[in-house]
Amino acid sequence: MASESIAIGRLDAPARQIGEILHDWVTTVDHKKLGLLYIMYAILFLVIGGIEATIMRIQLIVPHNNFVSPQVFNEMFTMHGTTMIFFVAMPIVFGFGNYFVPLMIGARDMAFPRLNAFSFWISAFGGLLLYFSFVGGNGLYGAGNAPDVGWFAYAPLTAKAFSLGHSTDFWTLGLLVSGIGSIGTATNLIATVLCLRCPGMTLGKMPLFAWMNLVMAGLVLLAVSPLTAAQVMLSLDRYLGAHFFDTQAGGSAVLWMHFFWIFGHPEVYVLVIPAFAFVSEIIPVFSRKPIFGYPIMVGATVSIGFLSFLVWAHHMFTVGMNSYANSFFAISTMLVGVPTGIKIFNWIATMWGGKIRFGTPMLFCIAFLLQFLIAGLTGIMLSVAPFDWQLGNSYFVVAHFHYVIVGGILFGLFGAFYYWFPKMSGRMYNDALSKWHFWLFLIGFHLTFDFMHIPGLLGMPRRIYTYEPGRGWDVWNLIVTIGVFFQGAGILIFVGNLLWSSLKGKFAGNDPWDAWTLEWSTASPPPEYNFATLPTVNSRRPLWDIKHPEDPD
Amino acid sequence: MSSTSLPSPSAEMQWVLPSRGRVGMFCLIAAETAIFTIFVIAYIFYLGKSVSGPTPKDVLELPIFASICLLSSSLTIHMAVKSLRNAKVGAFGLWWLLTLVLGGIFLGETGREWYHLIYDKGLTISTNLFGTTYYSLVGLHAFHVTVGLLMISVAMLLTVFGKVKPEHHERADVFSLYWHFVDSIWIVVFTVVYIIGR
Numbered sequence: 153m154a155s156e157s158i159a160i161g162r163l164d165a166p167a168r169q170i171g172e173i174l175h176d177w178v179t180t181v182d183h184k185k186l187g188l189l190y191i192m193y194a195i196l197f198l199v200i201g202g203i204e205a206t207i208m209r210i211q212l213i214v215p216h217n218n219f220v221s222p223q224v225f226n227e228m229f230t231m232h233g234t235t236m237i238f239f240v241a242m243p244i245v246f247g248f249g250n251y252f253v254p255l256m257i258g259a260r261d262m263a264f265p266r267l268n269a270f271s272f273w274i275s276a277f278g279g280l281l282l283y284f285s286f287v288g289g290n291g292l293y294g295a296g297n298a299p300d301v302g303w304f305a306y307a308p309l310t311a312k313a314f315s316l317g318h319s320t321d322f323w324t325l326g327l328l329v330s331g332i333g334s335i336g337t338a339t340n341l342i343a344t345v346l347c348l349r350c351p352g353m354t355l356g357k358m359p360l361f362a363w364m365n366l367v368m369a370g371l372v373l374l375a376v377s378p379l380t381a382a383q384v385m386l387s388l389d390r391y392l393g394a395h396f397f398d399t400q401a402g403g404s405a406v407l408w409m410h411f412f413w414i415f416g417h418p419e420v421y422v423l424v425i426p427a428f429a430f431v432s433e434i435i436p437v438f439s440r441k442p443i444f445g446y447p448i449m450v451g452a453t454v455s456i457g458f459l460s461f462l463v464w465a466h467h468m469f470t471v472g473m474n475s476y477a478n479s480f481f482a483i484s485t486m487l488v489g490v491p492t493g494i495k496i497f498n499w500i501a502t503m504w505g506g507k508i509r510f511g512t513p514m515l516f517c518i519a520f521l522l523q524f525l526i527a528g529l530t531g532i533m534l535s536v537a538p539f540d541w542q543l544g545n546s547y548f549v550v551a552h553f554h555y556v557i558v559g560g561i562l563f564g565l566f567g568a569f570y571y572w573f574p575k576m577s578g579r580m581y582n583d584a585l586s587k588w589h590f591w592l593f594l595i596g597f598h599l600t601f602d603f604m605h606i607p608g609l610l611g612m613p614r615r616i617y618t619y620e621p622g623r624g625w626d627v628w629n630l631i632v633t634i635g636v637f638f639q640g641a642g643i644l645i646f647v648g649n650l651l652w653s654s655l656k657g658k659f660a661g662n663d664p665w666d667a668w669t670l671e672w673s674t675a676s677p678p679p680e681y682n683f684a685t686l687p688t689v690n691s692r693r694p695l696w697d698i699k700h701p702e703d704p705d
Numbered sequence: 706m707s708s709t710s711l712p713s714p715s716a717e718m719q720w721v722l723p724s725r726g727r728v729g730m731f732c733l734i735a736a737e738t739a740i741f742t743i744f745v746i747a748y749i750f751y752l753g754k755s756v757s758g759p760t761p762k763d764v765l766e767l768p769i770f771a772s773i774c775l776l777s778s779s780l781t782i783h784m785a786v787k788s789l790r791n792a793k794v795g796a797f798g799l800w801w802l803l804t805l806v807l808g809g810i811f812l813g814e815t816g817r818e819w820y821h822l823i824y825d826k827g828l829t830i831s832t833n834l835f836g837t838t839y840y841s842l843v844g845l846h847a848f849h850v851t852v853g854l855l856m857i858s859v860a861m862l863l864t865v866f867g868k869v870k871p872e873h874h875e876r877a878d879v880f881s882l883y884w885h886f887v888d889s890i891w892i893v894v895f896t897v898v899y900i901i902g903r
Contacts, residue, residue, distance in 0.1 A: 263725040339732035347725040373732055377739035385747065388841055393831030396747060396841075402756045402834050411743060 181265035182680055186272050187251030188576065193276055194244035195647065200283075201235035202643060204228045206636055209600075213633040215621040225617035226300035231282075233303025234323065237419065238330055239279040241561060245426035246275075246337045248568055249365045251576065253341060255671035255678060256359045258350025258687045263343035271336030278330030285322035299323035302615065304412050305386075307397035307405040312390055321390060328383040331376045338372035341365055350670075352689040359669045359692070360443060363450050364429035367457045368422055374461065375418035382411035406471060413464035420556065421460040424524075425453060427564030428495060431517045434571050435499050437667045438514035439506030442693060442705070445498045452491035452498075459488050469537045470544035478537040485535035492528055496521060511665075512586040516567030519594055523559030527552065530605070545615075548608025554601050566593070566646070573650065574660030578676040581657060585649040589642045596638025603631045668693035726879040734886045737849070741890055744845055745897055748838040752902055755833035761903045764826040771814035772895055775850070778807035779888040782881045790878075792871035798864045804884070805857045808850060815847050839898065846894050849887045856880060 168176075177185060208228050211219040220228065254262055262268045285298045299319040301309045310320050345366045349358065386408075388394035395401035397408045436443045443449065462484040465477060473481075499521060508514065530552040534540050543549060566589070573581050607625040619625055663672040673695055674683055691697055691705035753760075785800035819840075822828045830840040860877070863869050 264729060267729075335733075335736045339729050339736075342732050343725045343728040346728050347722045349722060351720040369732075370735075373736045374739050377736045378743045381740045381743035384845075385744075385841065388830065388837070394837040394841065395831070395834050396837060402751070402754045403837075404750070407747065407750060414743075 179269075181261075181269045183250050183254050183262045183265065183268060184576075184678060184680075184682075186268050187247045187249075189272055189276075190243045190247030190250060193272075193279070194240045194247060195650075197235050197239040197243075197279060199643070199647070201232050201240055202640065204232040204235065206640060208232065209633040209636045211617060212619075212629050214630070215619050215626055217618055220617075222617040223300065226302075226615075227298040229615055230299045230302055230305075230323070234282060234299070234327070235279075236557070237303065237423075238327060239275075239282070241423045241557070242330075242334060243275060244565060245368065245423060246271075246334070248426060248430070248565075248572070249341050249368070250337070252572065252671055253344055253362050253365050254348065255674070255682055256362050256669050257345065257348060257353055258670050258683060258689065259344060259348035260682050260686075262340050263347055264340050267336050268340050271333040271340065273333075274336070275330040275333030278326045278328075278333065281329060282322055282326030285319050285326075288318060288322070290317055304409075304416060306412075307403075307408040308399060310386060310390070311398060321387070324383045324386050324390075328380055328387075331380045331383070334372050334376045335380075338369035338376075341369035342373075345369075350687050350689060356447075357689060357692050360432040360446065360449055360453075361429040361669070364425050364432065364453050367453045368425045368429075371418050371422045371425070371457050371460065375415050375422060378411055379415035382408065382415070385411075406468075409468050409471060410465065413467045414461070416467065417464040418457075418460040420553075421456055423561050424556065424564075425456065427520065427561045428453065430564045430568035430571070431499060431520055433669065434513045434517050434567050435502050437571075437665050438509045438511060438517070439503045440509075441502055441506040442668075443498070444501035444504075445494075446692065448494060449498055452494045455491045456488060459484060459491070463488060466535055466537075466540070469540040482535050482537045486532060489528060489532055496525060511570070512581075512583065512590055513567045513571035515587075515590050516563050516570065519590075520560060520563040520567065523555060523563060523597075527555035527560055530555065543608060545613055546608040547612045547614055548605050550614045551601050551604035551608055554604070558597060559601065563597075566590075569646075569650070571665070572671075573653070574664045575671055575676050575678070577654040577657070578660060579653055579657030580660045580664065581653040582649050585645055585652075589645045589649065592638050592645065593642030596635045596640075596642060599635025599638060600632050601635075603628050603635070607632075663695070666699075668695045670694055673698075724875065724879075726875060727882065730879045730882045734882065737886065737890075741845065741893070744838075744842045745893060748842050748897055748902065751834045751838050755835045757833050759826055759828055759832075759835070761835055761839070761898070764822055764828055765899060765903050766818075767899050768814060768818060768895075771811045771818075772891065774807045774814070775811040775888055775891050778804045778811070779885050781807060782884050786874060786877045786881050789869070789871055789874040794864070794869060794871065797869065797877075798861075801857065801861055801864060805854065805861055808854045808857065808884075812847060812850050812854065815843065815850075842894060843898065846887070846890055849890070853884050853887055857884075 177189065180186060180189075205228075207220060208225065211217050211225055250262065250268065254260065282299075287297070290297055297317075297319060299305075299322060301315060301320055301323070305320070305323065308314055310324075345358070345362050355363075385394070385396040389396050389398060389403075395403045397403050397405055399405055432443055432449060463481060465473060465481045466485045469478060469481070499517075530548070534543065534549065534552060570581055570586055573579075607628045610624050610628075612619065612623075612625050619629075660676050662674065662676055665672070670683075670687055670689070671678070673687065687694065689697075693705050697704040781800050781804045785797050785804060788794075788796035788800055828836045828839075830836050857880075860869065860880070
């Protein structure tokens with residue numbers, strides 16, 4: 153077979169110099185290498201953002217703690233939020249999209265390989281720019297260093313008068329620059345899916361993974377651009393004395409909120425739709441059944457994408473909008489629950505009656521289902537405007553969106569890591585360590601984020617650097633912080649497992665899961681050209697057809 | 706199954722997919738539209754909210770000539786692409802040059818308008834909300850015109866040195882989509898700034 157001779161050719165190749173390998177990675181335009189670069193870059197920032205979260209939780213473990221100063225605490229929550237959204241979650245989903253969309257649709261690369269490299273490097277540069285603020289943010293004023301305005305950077309905190317030095321500028325420029333990379337990658341994903349599908353793969357036969365990446369990329373184009381525009385306005389305010397968000401000159405602080413959240417809410421779906429994509433590939437393979445309700449899944453994804461642009465002001469109920477706006481955004485937010493609920497039923501129906509294999513990818517997907525459901529339910533609670541007036545900006549909200557992002561998106565991502573690790577590295581992960589990762593992280597997640605709802609209900613606001621004893625918040629904060637160490641231990645095992653297994657793990661073979669999509673038909677890791685001959689497909693499960701010629705889809 | 710071979714495409718099968726250049730450009734246009742939308746919303750939201758003068762009525766004049774030039778350039782670039790598709794490289798060069806000149810006139814007229822506003826009327830980006838929103842919206846558009854003109858100039862140089870061949874017509878066509886977009890945005894900007902806002 154062609155793929156086997158390729159593997160042998162690789163083993164015979166002489167060992168290369170480190171400089172040569174480095175040069176190869178820096179100058180690569182190969183979608184798989186860029187995908188891995190995205191993923192490795194995101195894991196690095198995941199550890200950094202995790203350390204920032206840990207610092208915050210240590211500060212809050214007991215009342216009147218002096219672990220860090222209020223100034224540093226503000227910097228930590230700003231950098232934690234910004235890092236996790238822009239430099240962990242987005243690059244990681246782009247990494248998986250980059251790596252697997254071309255493989256799944258039977259293409260040899262992305263539509264624009266050089267644009268792909270440009271997008272990665274400019275996004276990476278954006279992250280460096282943000283973190284350079286720790287060194288360069290002082291400016292000439294000696295005021296602060298890292299940005300401390302919160303991840304949504306409400307005006308007028310970002311005005312020159314309240315944010316001296318360059319810290320806010322590093323935040324603005326870092327996001328602006330990485331936004332350009334995001335738009336480049338989204339363009340690339342859309343063009344790849346629409347223009348490079350292998351013969352026979354009509355839109356209706358495309359794996360759900362490709363469909364959901366297509367919708368995600370569309371959301372990126374329309375959602376990240378408003379943020380870019382708002383960042384340009386903020387820069388004009390700060391550098392040229394414009395008055396967009398300057399209330400002294402008639403400008404509006406609320407306008408920034410609208411501009412930020414018209415980005416900020418679709419952004420949640422930019423991140424969660426790829427998680428849906430992972431789950432929609434893993435659950436069928438591990439239940440030994442095709443996905444239930446494929447067309448409905450596509451329709452639900454598109455309608456979630458559409459609805460996500462109509463709900464942004466539910467982040468602003470406490471700002472004081474009129475009752476029409478409140479009603480509109482409350483109802484549109486509740487509507488999101490409909491297509492999302494359909495998806496959850498479809499995944500359960502896929503598992504129903506299947507021969508379920510409880511491998512680690514599947515464990516993460518099952519946890520995803522339960523946790524994402526709870527996250528959605530607290531979301532419905534918060535969509536009720538009067539309820540939100542009570543709990544807006546409290547730890548209940550923090551617990552809600554971490555349930556979405558950690559309990560939903562991150563669990564989906566971990567499932568994806570274990571599912572595709574054999575394909576990306578050619579080797580199996582260590583199964584015992586992966587189970588330790590799962591259980592430690594699951595316990596830690598629930599200790600932290602289940603109990604975080606309670607101080608929120610008891611009135612603890614977010615972003616406070618300390619609190620008075622005797623308000624009934626103490627024990628909950630203690631439990632929440634203890635959970636963080638379980639999660640940290642899980643993450644360390646995860647990173648260690650990836651590093652060790654990619655060097656020493658057992659060889660995985662082309663298709664360790666007996667799966668059905670095209671990426672499993674080529675070598676692990678795939679050769680640079682992916683497919684020796686471009687495949688032709690006749691159904692949604694091309695590998696099923698080949699393995700079961702007597703019973704094709 | 707250690708290795709799976711997949712059947713290769715049969716020769717008679719018709720498998721036509723959209724051009725990646727056009728799809729890519731439409732994606733860029735979608736993203737740019739979102740950016741312009743935000744700036745237009747800011748412009749409309751801040752109409753009449755300036756706490757000091759001057760107001761649009763005091764200082765703005767309709768840029769009729771510049772608008773005619775810019776909108777005509779959409780026609781000339783269309784003719785240029787059509788010529789190249791029909792393998793008439795000479796005609797392509799002429800239409801392309803005309804596009805460059807018309808776009809250049811538009812940019813020059815914008816520059817003149819800004820000079821007049823800054824030095825004669827004392828309106829800068831920091832004067833009031835009108836100045837802030839006016840210079841940023843019109844400036845964002847002018848920035849896109851500038852980028853377009855730079856790209857047209859590069860292609861013009863390549864044409865002069867004889868590097869442009871009829872088989873490049875698809876690239877010219879993809880670029881012309883961008884140029885048409887810049888022109889249609891001007892219709893929106895013109896309507897918002899010079900008609901509704903004045």
